[in-house]
Amino acid sequence: MSAPLVSVSYVSTATAPFDDERLADLLTQSRRSNHAHDLTGMLLYRRGRFFQVLEGPQDAVEHLMDAIRRDDRHSDVRILLSERIDERRFTEWTMGYEPIGVPTTAAPEGFRDTFDDLESDDDDDATIRAVRELTVWFRARTLAGTALREKEDAR
Secondary structure (H helix, E strand, C coil): CCCCEEEEEEEEEECCCCCHHHHHHHHHHHHHHHHHCCCEEEEEEECCEEEEEEEEEHHHHHHHHHHHHHCCCEEEEEEEEEEEECCCCCCCCCCEECCCCCCCCCCCCCCCCCCHHHHCCCCHHHHHHHHHHHHHHHHHHHHHHHHHHHHHHHC
C-alpha cells in the first residue's frame, strides 16, 4: 500500500525581496527537489509574500515543511490548511508558478490583491475557502495559458 497523500497550504514572508532571477533560482531548486521526493504543488509570490501548496506522501511533505521553517529566506511560516487527499490536484507540476503583477490601478471590489486575507484568525472557514479559490484560480489560469501557448506554437 502506498503512503497516504497530504496537501499543505501555507503562507510566509520573504526575509529579503525576490526579483525574477532569485525566483527562477528558487523554482529550479524546488522543482529538482520536489521531483526527487515525489512532491507536486504550486507557488505564488507577491509583494514579499509566498503562498504555496505542497502535496505528496505525508513524510515527504512534513520533511519539506520542516526545512521551509528553518530556511532563512522565510519568516512567519503559517500553515493555512493541512489535509489528506485522495488524489493530487497538481499532477502536472513539480512546482507550478504563476507570476502576479502589481496593478497600476485600483483593484475591483472583491479582488484579492494580497495574501493577507488568507490569515484571518477570526474565520477558519473563510481561510479554507480562500485557499481553495486560489488553488482553482491557479489551475484554471495556468492550464488556459498552457493551452494558448500550445495553440500559438501549432501555427
